[in-house]
Amino acid sequence: MRYKLLTLSPIHIGNGNQINNWSYGLNGEKIKIYDFDKVIKDLKNNNEILINLTHQIEKYPLSKDLGSFLGSLHILPQYECDLKANLRRTNRRTNQQEYKQIWEFIKERGKVYIPGTEIKGAIRTAMFYYLLDKNSKLKGEFFEIFIQALKKSSLFDKNSEGYKNCHSNEFFQRNLEKCTKRARNQEEIEKCKERFEKQVNNCIKKLFLNEINSKIKSLEKRIFTDGNDDIHYDFMKFLLVSDAFNKKKNNSDLLQVVDIVVVGSRKGQTPHEVVKFNKGFEFSINFPDDKTIKMLEKKGYPNISLLTQDIIAEACNKFSQDLIDIELKDLENIMKRETGYRKNNVEKAIEHLKKIKDEIEKLKNKEFIIRLGKHEGFLSTTINLLLRRANLSLYKEVYPHLVPKGQKNIPNKTRKITSQGYILGWCLIYPQDHIKKKPDSNKKDKYEKNLTAEDLAKHWGGRFRK
Template sequence: MRLEVLSPLHIGNGNRLTPVDIYPSEDRVYVLDVEKLFNDLQKLGVDIEEILTLLKSPPGEHYVWKGYIEEYSLNPSDYALYSLPVFGEPGKTSMQINEFIKSSGRPYIPGSSIKGAIRTAVFYKALKDCGDSGTAMNLVANFSPNLAREIGYSESLIDYYVDYLNRETAEKRKFDDRRADDLLEAIVFGMEGSKVHYEPKRDPMRALIIRDSPAIGRKHLAVYRVEAVGNPSPIPVWVEALQPGTEIEVELSFDEELLRVNSSYFNGLLWECLKDRGKPWEVFEDFVWEAVKEFYNSIVEHELRSLSKFGSRRESVRSFYGSIKGKEKILRLGWGSGWISTTIGLLLVERGGKWEHVRRKLGLGRNPSGRGFSKDFPKTRRLAEGKPMGWVVLK
């Protein structure tokens, strides 16, 4: 399949370029070969101790090399490991740039990022279509009769889950919200043990195989200034991101034989969903793509209903979402995708006040000042060049 980037896409590697690493011009950023520049400045007679002092204690608000390059009329491209165009105003005195993930210096898209986006859609659809309390109760009864009974008192698995979170956050002084969806994940994808924990070997999503993309030409990469719309005191963020229009081959396959041979081993809600449609190994691929279309178009519709949150960028966001609405196989990847796009949040917000109570206990939507919570969650949206980040389409 081919993957096309529809809006700026940033998948980070955890590294950050600082003013020590870069030289900014009006429309480009040069990532410097610092060792080469250092050696040439020595040859030009610059005091080595002066340079070392700057490197050991760089002035936090200034580009370390800018003064030297301009004073000695050096061409920054002669010292660049690479350079990228900049969209949005670069920092006047300083900026830090979150790097894109690379292999041997060239960007690529991890297969895990694509699979994670698809998995979220499947999670959503399995709960939405098959998450009645009766089905979930019957599945869980083999492992934990007490848990099955508790689920049976609720209208749906999602309703039980919200009640479960409410209980857990009340009873445990330090509830680990990073593990908040562990129980739900186990019931949907595959479970083991009397405490019902997730077991990857019982997960039908094993049959979806996605390889890392080949290396992508650096010409498709740019630096974007990212706006946090809705934040009254936004801190500028710059990222390396793939530009819209970038296309890359992606190796994606479905292993029907794995599902058929291991059919007696799968035991989650997703497997029940597939069985309702026929032979699971025959219907799995269609179910996955239906889930992708349904989930991500629901995200688009949700964002179109929330245009007021985009302020002055409302019309550019409306235009973008209008251009992708109804498309099949659209996904949202990477940093800046937001809570709604990376969780089953669409199902949770339908629970109204009950969910609002729980999300505050989980600390979601806490005001930056640390006082109180935003009534409107999620409040902020990240935009690059007026576009919501991370949208791609598989073709």
Template sequence: MKGYEVEILSPLNIGNGSKKMPFEYILKNGQVGLINVYKLLEDVNKINYLVDGVVNGLRSGRIDWKVLKINVENYIDYRLDYTGFSPIKGEITEFIKTAGKPYIPGSSIKGALRSSITRAMHNSISNNYISSLDFSFKNSSVKKERVDDKAEEDVFGKPHNSPFRFLNIGDTEPFKVEEMGIFEMKILNICNGKVKWYKYQDNKDNPNEAVSIYLEGLKRGSKNTGYINIDKRINDDYIIREGKIQRAEIIKNFISLVKKDVSSYIEKETRFFEKYNLPEIGNFYKKLKEINDKLKENELIIQIGFGTGFNSKTISSLFDEKNKIKLEKYYNRNFDKNLFPKTRRIIFENGKPNAVPGWVKISFK
């Protein structure tokens, strides 16, 4: 393998840690115009009352451009289509960019592949993760985000012994800015067996009343390429033996392992959304299954990026009831053991639930 092509199957956001505040964008004709505030400040720097007005607005989080008589149209960096159903009135989570253009980090793809491979191996390694949970449960000094560290080391070895060191995935080439859009995401929460929508300390029946999360995201159908290399030394028995590399075979077979995991994952999620009568998302997963069933040997689909949820990133959803209870106590949270986790993040378009974020198809060359 020398390269890969990634195709976006559902809106994808990979954040850069920054958010656009409400004064940094304007809405016009169904599009969001992102303002270059730094350029604007340079231009108004010599006009004291304008500087004061903008600075005061920055501090309060609100700027009335009309009152200041500043034509912000002259400072729009780029415009993106918006397909949500609620008027945007909050922060927009930015997409990671290089030279102003979005790209997908290779680390995001590799991390998703690793999680998927680990779940596919569940039957042979589940005891390692249960032991790691037990160890953390008895040792309060273990940070909650490090609960699986012991299991990871038991299964894959220390970093220099890990088979994943032989799998190198580069970043994609930059996408065009116009391949992004602004998407609206809401959090579904199952409460007492019914679909609710998250609003801070409350949950609503009507998604119109729920909190909206706004994202810069790559649009469906967007494609780009990247570099991948599987180090040939993975096939050298001497290097594997002397380097004490654990489970080298998973790198040789990673595509089939991911397909196995994703097939099971799609089946479970389809049942979840059918059970709670969200047909739009049930149909979304049925279409994913059709794509997954028709993949060639060198292709896979997987979920990456922001909003993908607990299940896509961890192995704990495969725990039995007894160990889910341990997990509940360890995190000091009131989990429903038969419904874990009970939240999902959903992309809304044109007033209806439309997709689950972050699904991509990857073809290896």
């Protein structure tokens, strides 16, 4: 079945690469992205310019960019997009201005797309949350995983097995001994002890995470195979999701470069390529038909009947709604600690999330909202969410083991948002046949009560692109 995806916030799905200053050029509020290998190929008949380019890169590796070097050579970029980020920083050691690298958005043959695996992964996470939340027995086992992990490896229990093993680690003890011998006064000795305790804490966290990850993977397998130990009985493999593409061939209309701000911490901003807010993509989701479902049930797939449009939409919307509730609480707490432009960004992010939450309740059958891309993690969503909603006291014990510590040794609660105040990754997914033509003006009142995806785009200040 054909579906459409509408971005409700900027999305970043990375390919692991960064675009450096010798692959881009600045042009006011635009940025030109070049294929460096193609530039070299275009200049192959001009040895003088190639030699000069090599010299410039060696002499100014971070302080100049490719665009300014090419100047009037009439070499076209791959694409040009909006620039909403600060790409310059001051090197504290040299006091010189340098260019930043940009985290690149994933592309296929140079064209932006959203991998089907990314969409299916988000659906699978929501289904895991939905099915576990409905099964009291499995939910009890889920909590027991954390209780047993805390007994084995706790930051707060010096009698736990993990604490003893990490504290007696020969490598850590040797480092402490060497550091103490080099110390010139009591203050430096105390710093050595602090460093040792930090190593021990990181060791305990690693043991704790390894313990819960293996157990939760086992629990996840049981949920999706209905208790069968064989992974081949995972019913989600029968949900087929294609890659999502935008009809336009040029990336310029889809992408922009923005700064990602880590609110709740003092970390700096990092530039990312993101798909803009309010952009449409098309893809397909293939569900097993009734005949296939009956056949697979006989072959040992009792949960295959869960793979319907209605159940998946219900699971995704339930997960997204609960996640937004938690995100709003965290952002409101973070806002109390922030000042200046960071506080303004958090306020905008809160308003943005509230709009998305309101729209979930207005969705029609088979329409759902999910979150995709970078800055989404299994620990920070599914596990975090289930614990906080169902067992807050256990969550408070577990939380310090899941996150890095910030100032004053307090677990660091942070969120990544764009410098324009958007939480990353939110998308609306709906069947392609839900798009309706705009009715006559005399039907306006009725139209407003039954919002389509086109109305939704207008509600947020944009226009839907068919």
